[in-house]
Structure formats: structure tokens, C-alpha cells
Amino acid sequence: MSTSGKVIKCKAAVVWGLKQPFSIEEVEVAPPKAYEVRVKILATGICRTDNNATIGAMPAKFPVILGHEATGIIESIGEGVTTLKPGDKVIPLPVPQCGFCPGCISPHSNYCEKIDIIGRGVLADGTSRFTCKGKPVYHFMNTSTFTEYTVVEECAVVKIDAAAPPEKVCLFGCAFSTGYGAAINTAKVTPGSTCAVFGLGGVGLSIIIGCKVAGASRIIAIDINPRKFEKAKAVGATECINPKDYTKPISEVLKEKTGNSVEYTFEAIGHLDTMIDALASCHKNYGTSVVVGDPPSSTMLTYDPMLLFTGRTWKGCIFGGWKTRNDLPKLVSDFMAKKFDLDQLITHVLPFNKIKDGFSLLNKGESIRTVLTF
Numbered sequence: 001m002s003t004s005g006k007v008i009k010c011k012a013a014v015v016w017g018l019k020q021p022f023s024i025e026e027v028e029v030a031p032p033k034a035y036e037v038r039v040k041i042l043a044t045g046i047c048r049t050d051n052n053a054t055i056g057a058m059p060a061k062f063p064v065i066l067g068h069e070a071t072g073i074i075e076s077i078g079e080g081v082t083t084l085k086p087g088d089k090v091i092p093l094p095v096p097q098c099g100f101c102p103g104c105i106s107p108h109s110n111y112c113e114k115i116d117i118i119g120r121g122v123l124a125d126g127t128s129r130f131t132c133k134g135k136p137v138y139h140f141m142n143t144s145t146f147t148e149y150t151v152v153e154e155c156a157v158v159k160i161d162a163a164a165p166p167e168k169v170c171l172f173g174c175a176f177s178t179g180y181g182a183a184i185n186t187a188k189v190t191p192g193s194t195c196a197v198f199g200l201g202g203v204g205l206s207i208i209i210g211c212k213v214a215g216a217s218r219i220i221a222i223d224i225n226p227r228k229f230e231k232a233k234a235v236g237a238t239e240c241i242n243p244k245d246y247t248k249p250i251s252e253v254l255k256e257k258t259g260n261s262v263e264y265t266f267e268a269i270g271h272l273d274t275m276i277d278a279l280a281s282c283h284k285n286y287g288t289s290v291v292v293g294d295p296p297s298s299t300m301l302t303y304d305p306m307l308l309f310t311g312r313t314w315k316g317c318i319f320g321g322w323k324t325r326n327d328l329p330k331l332v333s334d335f336m337a338k339k340f341d342l343d344q345l346i347t348h349v350l351p352f353n354k355i356k357d358g359f360s361l362l363n364k365g366e367s368i369r370t371v372l373t374f
């Protein structure tokens with residue numbers, strides 16, 4: 001029996017308020033309105049950004065369905081949708097590509113104005129498609145994937161190769177694309193260069209993969225959790241540093257180890273002190289440092305402007321600089337052609353109802369990516 005045009009009742013992980021746990025509930029998912037599609041989620045990864053939203057470090061409206069790194073199948077489409085049809089395998093896009101805003105029109109930008117970075121929690125018409133126990137439940141980052149079904153705007157989802165394995169390519173919905181693109185697109189790492197990556201989660205390891213594909217000859221991986229080092233080496237790090245083994249800042253340690261020659265540094269943690277240390281770690285004139293970690297909301301950063309005055313470049317990056325609807329299908333094709341491997345990044349695969357265990361693995365530093373399957 002077709003579900004098109006009808007409300008679907010299904011299971012979703014709802015977070016009812018700040019610092020509240022994930023609660024598996026029966027929710028109602030309304031049919032897609034004009035220029036929207038309803039997606040059956042097949043697999044979804046757990047990202048630090050979801051955890052940040054539960055603790056207030058990333059804006060979100062509660063109650064909310066979090067999750068933004070997924071693969072799914074189009075269940076039905078709303079009026080006016082022309083680029084997708086039921087049955088298409090897709091990746092929902094936390095950074096949409098509307099095609100019309102200044103960021104979409106510029107060849108130098110991937111920042112689509114439709115991105116919900118401020119936690120609006122609603123779709124274009126200002127309403128949500130989810131309800132639970134008679135109350136509206138908000139969307140998250142244009143996607144909301146911790147649910148069996150979600151509704152997203154046409155510009156916030158892209159069709160991919162039907163043969164792509166869902167429990168792997170969901171990582172293209174955030175961690176892999178972000179990290180890999182930070183190295184390839186944002187820093188534009190050059191062959192033979194020296195790179196340093198602060199933070200070895202799913203994002204940091206993907207940065208290492210990007211640095212390696214770009215031909216970097218020295219990739220220094222930094223984390224306070226030494227259990228991450230084996231994975232870092234497996235994806236291409238040439239050496240690893242634990243800040244806990246030193247009393248001085250890592251920028252000083254790197255200067256000594258490299259003869260002051262680090263070209264590219266990346267912060268993939270989301271802490272203000274490591275953003276400054278990563279900046280100070282690259283060469284004072286020709287160095288480039290990229291902030292990839294989410295800055296904690298409502299905080300300010302002070303730094304010595306001399307760090308920039310001498311010529312360093314300090315950049316940020318959203319979703320690895322990819323124009324999502326144009327570029328993700330090509331990245332998935334590169335994966336299918338074995339240009340890179342995601343196996344090292346996926347440490348755990350759990351059924352969706354074990355979502356709390358997935359977050360506990362992340363917070364205990366035991367996982368890189370946990371993928372939840374439905």
C-alpha cells in the first residue's frame with residue numbers, strides 16, 4: 001500500500017530539551033509540501049555536532065530530531081520537485097545548494113543561504129513536518145536523520161549511485177566530505193608539504209586522507225587520546241603527538257620537530273585554545289590554518305594579531321567547501337572507484353534503537369564513527 005500523500009507513523013529519536021537524553025518515540029511525519037521530499041533513512045552516522053546540539057554548544061530548537069549524516073531512499077515527492085523521484089538513493093545535505101543565493105552563484109563559495117546554522121528548526125514555509133504526542137518537533141540542519149522517515153527540501157538532498165553501500169556512504173553526508181574537502185578545497189594542500197591535524201575524530205581522520213591524496217609528504221596527527229593514533233597512521237599520518245606528553249604548546253613542539261616548516265594546519269576539535277595553537281603552528285608567513293571544528297556558540301576568541309600580521313592565512317570551512325548537489329555524487333563515484341576507503345573511519349555499526357550507546361562510545365573516545373542502521 002502506497003504511503004504517498006499520507007502521514008507516516010514511525011520511530012524517531014527525539015531530544016525533548018537541552019541536556020535531555022535521546023528518547024525513541026513514535027512520531028508522525030507529514031507528507032512533503034511543494035519542493036520537499038520525504039526520505040526513508042537507511043543508515044546514519046553520529047557526529048560530534050549532534051552531541052554539541054544536545055549540550056547547547058550548537059544552536060537547535062527543542063524538542064528536536066537531530067542527525068545530519070545519512071543515506072536514504074526517496075519515499076515520495078512534493079509538488080514541483082523535478083530532480084528526484086521515489087526510489088532514488090540519496091544523501092540529505094546539512095549544507096544545501098539552492099542554486100540562486102549569492103553563495104550558490106559564486107564559483108568560490110559553497111555557503112548556501114538556506115543552511116540552518118542558527119537552529120531555525122523549520123522548513124522553508126516556517127513549519128515542521130514532525131509531531132510527537134501532539135506537539136511539533138523541530139528539524140535540525142535541514143536534515144534530521146535520527147528517524148525512520150524525514151522530510152527535507154529538494155535543495156537539501158542529492159541523488160547518488162544506486163549501488164553505493166548506505167552504511168558507508170552516509171559519511172559523505174558530513175565527516176568525510178568535510179575533512180577531505182578541508183584539505184583539498186580549503187587549504188589546497190600541495191604535494192611534498194608538511195601538514196598538522198589537531199583532533200583525530202571522523203573529521204580529523206578524513207582531513208588526513210585528504211592531505212595524503214593531495215600528496216603531502218609529512219602528516220602530523222595530534223590528539224590527547226592515544227587510542228586514536230593507530231587509526232591515524234592507518235589512513236596516512238606519518239607521526240603522532242599527544243599534547244599530554246609535553247608541557248609547552250604544540251606549536252612549539254611542531255616548530256622544533258619540523259624546523260619551523262609546517263605549511264598547513266587544521267583544527268578539528270572545536271576548542272578555542274586549539275584553534276589558536278593550530279594557527280600558531282603553521283609557518284608565520286606562508287602557513288595556512290583551517291578551522292574545521294565547530295566554534296562553541298556564544299563565545300569570543302582573543303588572539304595576538306601578530307600571528308596574522310606576519311602573513312599567515314586563517315580560514316574556516318563549511319562542509320569542506322563542496323558545492324553539495326554538484327560535488328557529492330562525484331565524491332561517491334570516486335569512492336566506488338576505490339580512490340579512498342572509509343573502513344578505517346567506521347568503528348561501530350549499531351541498530352538505530354542503540355543510539356544512546358553510539359553517543360556514549362563517542363563521549364568515551366572509543367569510536368571514530370558509529371553508523372546506525374534501520
Ligand code: PAD
Pocket residue numbers: 047048049052174175178198199200201202203204222223224225228243268269270271274291292293294295317318319320365368
Ligand atoms: P570527535 O569528537 O569524534 O573528534 C574530536 C577529537 O579531538 C577526539 O579524538 C578528541 O580526543 C580530540 N581532542 C579533544 N580535545 C583535544 C585537545 N585539547 N587536543 C587534541 N585533541 C583533542 O569529533 P568529530 O571528528 O565528529 O568532529 C570534529 C569537529 O568538527 C567538531 O567540532 C565538529 O562539530 C566539527 C565539524 N565541523 C564541520 C564543518 O563543516 N566545519 C562538519 C562536521 C563536524
Ligand code: ZN
Pocket residue numbers: 047048049050068069174175
Ligand atoms: Zn557532522
Ligand code: ZN
Pocket residue numbers: 096097098099100101102103104111112113114
Ligand atoms: Zn543557495
